[in-house]
Amino acid sequence: MSGLKYLLFPGCVIPYRLSSYEISARKVLAKLGVEIVEMPDFNCCGYPMDVINHDLMLTLAARNLCIAEKVGLPIMTLCNGCFCSLNETNKILKEDKTTREKINGYLKEIGMEFRGTTEVKHLIYVLSEDVGFDKIKSAIKKPLTGLRVAQHSGCHVLRPRKYVGRDDPENPTTLKELIKLTGAECLEYMDESECCGNPIIGVNESIPFQMAKEKLEHVRAVGAQALITVCPFCHIMFDLNQPRIERTFNEKFNLPVLHYPQLLGLAMGFSPDELAINELRVKPTELLNLIR
Amino acid sequence: MEERGVEACEYTPPVIKADELDPKFKYKISKIHGAEKIMACFQCGTCTADCPIARFSDFYRPRRIARMVQLGLKDRLISDKALWLCSSCFTCVDHCPQGVEIASIVRILRNMAVAEKNVLPLVYKELATNLMKTGFVYEIPESRLQKRVEQGLPPLPKPNVDEVKKIFEVTGSMSLLEKVQTIAKVEDK
Numbered sequence: 001m002s003g004l005k006y007l008l009f010p011g012c013v014i015p016y017r018l019s020s021y022e023i024s025a026r027k028v029l030a031k032l033g034v035e036i037v038e039m040p041d042f043n044c045c046g047y048p049m050d051v052i053n054h055d056l057m058l059t060l061a062a063r064n065l066c067i068a069e070k071v072g073l074p075i076m077t078l079c080n081g082c083f084c085s086l087n088e089t090n091k092i093l094k095e096d097k098t099t100r101e102k103i104n105g106y107l108k109e110i111g112m113e114f115r116g117t118t119e120v121k122h123l124i125y126v127l128s129e130d131v132g133f134d135k136i137k138s139a140i141k142k143p144l145t146g147l148r149v150a151q152h153s154g155c156h157v158l159r160p161r162k163y164v165g166r167d168d169p170e171n172p173t174t175l176k177e178l179i180k181l182t183g184a185e186c187l188e189y190m191d192e193s194e195c196c197g198n199p200i201i202g203v204n205e206s207i208p209f210q211m212a213k214e215k216l217e218h219v220r221a222v223g224a225q226a227l228i229t230v231c232p233f234c235h236i237m238f239d240l241n242q243p244r245i246e247r248t249f250n251e252k253f254n255l256p257v258l259h260y261p262q263l264l265g266l267a268m269g270f271s272p273d274e275l276a277i278n279e280l281r282v283k284p285t286e287l288l289n290l291i292r
Numbered sequence: 293m294e295e296r297g298v299e300a301c302e303y304t305p306p307v308i309k310a311d312e313l314d315p316k317f318k319y320k321i322s323k324i325h326g327a328e329k330i331m332a333c334f335q336c337g338t339c340t341a342d343c344p345i346a347r348f349s350d351f352y353r354p355r356r357i358a359r360m361v362q363l364g365l366k367d368r369l370i371s372d373k374a375l376w377l378c379s380s381c382f383t384c385v386d387h388c389p390q391g392v393e394i395a396s397i398v399r400i401l402r403n404m405a406v407a408e409k410n411v412l413p414l415v416y417k418e419l420a421t422n423l424m425k426t427g428f429v430y431e432i433p434e435s436r437l438q439k440r441v442e443q444g445l446p447p448l449p450k451p452n453v454d455e456v457k458k459i460f461e462v463t464g465s466m467s468l469l470e471k472v473q474t475i476a477k478v479e480d481k
Binding site: 005010012013015016019022023026028038039040041042043044048049050051052053054055056059060063086092096099106109110155156159160162169170193195197198199200202203205206207211215276280 | 347468
């Protein structure tokens with residue numbers, strides 16, 4: 001259990017728009033004895049560039065992997081997108097010699113070389129596989145008994161199966177188990193593993209809004225008091241965009257969307273302020289009254 | 293949705309002329325990482341049935357894309373704006389009974405559209421421009437960086453932008469981006 005140490009890869013969108021996720025993650029990880037080392041000199045994970053040029057994505061991701069190899073620590077991501085590109089690139093370059101040689105040819109131009117000595121993990125796998133359920137359970141000071149929530153793991157922490165290969169994308173249990181540790185009930189709802197729609201919002205708003213609206217309807221239908229996410233893009237879709245979705249469809253959801261470490265943090269006894277809960281667009285006022 | 297269903301029934305597909313077909317295209321694309329299994333697609337339609345985008349769009353159809361690749365309708369494929377509607381959720385990849393990685397094929401076709409048709413949705417051009425300038429896909433304002441420190445977060449490192457730019461250069465991406473014509477939005481039709 002001792003000696004858990006990771007390079008934290010915050011990515012672009014979390015520092016840009018969702019510090020609340022990073023703040024709450026750092027708080028709970030520190031309390032759980034996980035040591036965070038700041039990732040030096042990192043750049044965008046490469047994910048958004050895959051549409052332009054696959055080699056560009058691989059090389060941008062590989063630059064980050066080379067930095068981690070040099071430090072000699074595994075990478076922990078908070079974002080599903082960063083996990084997708086860094087983990088996939090790490091696996092492709094480790095397994096496929098031809099691609100590795102090609103990408104190393106590009107990396108040579110900046111004096112780097114991919115060796116294949118690091119690992120990439122998303123926050124939920126650090127918590128479930130490395131910290132472990134027992135340790136998390138023993139850190140719960142204020143069980144959230146009576147609270148009913150739903151989870152949205154998001155796509156890239158589960159798919160594609162051939163690169164992630166940790167949880168079952170058709171019936172994911174990791175985040176559900178992590179939620180249950182807090183004492184809250186994790187409700188099942190229709191189409192849990194449907195995508196949030198955010199990846200294409202820059203090219204078309206109408207489809208993602210319909211997707212997110214349907215998700216919010218399904219979550220509301222089972223009576224969940226909050227939706228729990230582990231990806232900044234999913235979070236933006238359901239929290240920041242919720243008022244716009246409500247206006248577009250003339251609906252009222254008023255469904256708080258918490259980052260998982262915020263939920264865990266509340267159960268560990270942190271105050272809402274310490275977990276930057278005040279930064280959420282949809283204020284979880286009732287939820288906070290309920291657990292007070 | 294009902295109305296559009298009726299329209300779809302009355303829709304007459306345009307004629308495909310034999311000289312539009314490139315019979316070698318499927319062989320060429322299957323040599324690219326991610327498209328190896330394209331010939332195994334037997335048009336069962338699982339990809340389209342399970343696609344979260346296709347649920348709300350009659351315009352984006354992954355099964356049709358797979359068939360068009362097999363037929364060698366490359367020019368139509370990489371001119372088709374529907375390509376940009378895939379959300380890369382990889383549901384089609386995980387569900388395909390034949391192991392065809394449709395989402396990866398869409399990525400390859402997008403890369404071809406950029407390289408050969410010089411088209412790119414504006415949003416990606418903006419993200420790429422920010423990335424070359426700052427190392428991140430957003431230009432994070434100074435006030436935001438200051439707020440991080442006030443909130444007790446460590447300062448963000450300043451990535452070596454010269455190295456990031458060099459990566460754009462050596463992968464040929466910089467010249468691709470100089471040539472592209474951007475498209476603002478993609479309508480669902």
